Amino acid sequence: MSNTHTDILLAGAIAAFTIDLLVYPLDTVKTRFQSPGYKKIYxxxxxxxxxxxxxxxxxxxGVGSVILITIPSSGAFFTTYEAVKSGLTKVNPILSGSTSPLVPQPIIHSVASSTAELIACFILTPAEVLKQNAQMVRNPARNSPTGSSTIFQPAVTLHALRRFKKPSQLWTGYTTLAARNxxxxxxQFPVFEHLKSSMKEYRKAHGTFTRSLGESALITSISAGSAGSVAAIITTPVDVVKTRIMLSAAGEGSEKKAKEAAESFQNQEQWLKKLANEKGGAKKGGxxxxxxxxxxSGIKGLFRGGTLRAAWTALGSGLYLGVYGTGRGWLGERREGGIEGEP
Incomplete structure (x- = not known):
């Protein structure tokens, strides 16, 4: 089945919106575990x-900002990934006297996903910085004149946004985010594509392959969740560094400031106002x-939140790529008049 760019964009947007709502709480807890003020505040x-x-x-x-940005970010990622993967596969020459391509398919998947990630990270970084700073705001109801406790809590996001003096601060941590992603x-993607292909071939060999969207979604979810959890554990140290750098974008980074923030909400408010009048501390490299x-904290500190990250990545990646694959397949079938096929 062929898909248009619109199919891919819509499928990516649906997947991003669905998964952000489902796994966001686990991401918030992970951010707090990795923050420099964890031991003093939590x-x-x-x-x-x-x-x-x-x-x-x-x-x-902070979930509102992430949902707004991850929709175009996910669309950009999948559109780029599919285009680069398809383009490289088409121009990949076959070795003479063999049926094998010159460049192995896992390398093509790695190049395609890395190219897509660089573009997606640039779009996502401001939302990621804002999100992580919003996740660290304490007593959010006091920041809102209405004491809002709704799921999106826009007052909390605006409260975190006011801490940034310059728009460029919202891109703090792009390099580290890219270095993690x-x-x-x-x-993840070469392992994911390999597992997905292997599971389909296994079911075909045993005569149980139905080519239904439900089956495809299940295979995609299991493959993506398994590949994502392993990749998440391996990249946890970079994720810890990324969290610290992004939290420091608005002055959250030093232990002294974390201690001041932990003393009381009133002191935190005074501290944030003081930070708003400063240019911010010297930027630290990864x-x-x-x-x-x-x-x-030693090596344990670099892997803090790793188990939690692996769990929510397994859930998030499985559902994310499962919803994406199902959405893409359904949109393709609908456009082609209900013909079943592989997404």
Whole structure:
């Protein structure tokens, strides 16, 4: 079945919207685990236990900005990925005297996904920075004149946005986001495509392959979830560094400031107002931040939130690519008059 660019854009947008709503709470908890103020804000040393009330409050803070941006970002990713994959496959020459192509298909999948990720990251970075800073806002109801507790909580997002003096600060961490996502997608997509192809071939060999959208969605979800969880664990250290850098974009980074923020909400408000009048601290590179994490918490610090990230990535990637594949297949079938086929 062939798909138009519109099919791919719509399928990517539907997948992004659906999955953002489902897995966003897990991403919020992961961000708080990885933040420099975790032990001072979310951990009660006197009881030697996590402060669950704070850790699990406002789990949808900042989700609005992410939904608005991930829709075009996902559309751009899948459109680029499919175009590059198709283009490279067509020009990939066959070795003389063999049926094998010159460039192995996994490499083509890696190149296509990496190219798509660079474009998607540029679109996504401002929303990612804003989202992670919004996830760290405490007592969100006090920031809103209406005490809003709705799922989107726009007042919380606006509160976080006011902390940025210059628009360019919203792109802080693009390099680190790309450094995390490039190896992630370069690992995930070849494994995902291989697992998906292998599962289909296995079912064909045993005469159980039905070519239905439901079957395709299940195969895609299992393949994507398995590949995504492994890639997530491997890239967790880069994710920790990325979280620290993005939180520092609005002055969230230093331990001293985290301590001030933990003392009381009123002090936090004064601290944020002070930051708004500053140009912000000196920017730290990824290696500097990684060394800081190592000095603070050792290797465990670089893998903090790794299990949680693997869990929500397995769920998120499985559903994300499953919804994308199903949406793309359904749109293609509908356009072609209900003919079943592979998405």
């Amino acid at each position: 951990y009660d040393a006197s009881k030697n236990a996590i402060n669950r009330r704070l850790l699990f409050s406002g789990l949808y803070q 490039l190896p992630f997608t370069a690992m 290696l500097v931040v990684a060394r800081e994490v190592l000095n603070e």
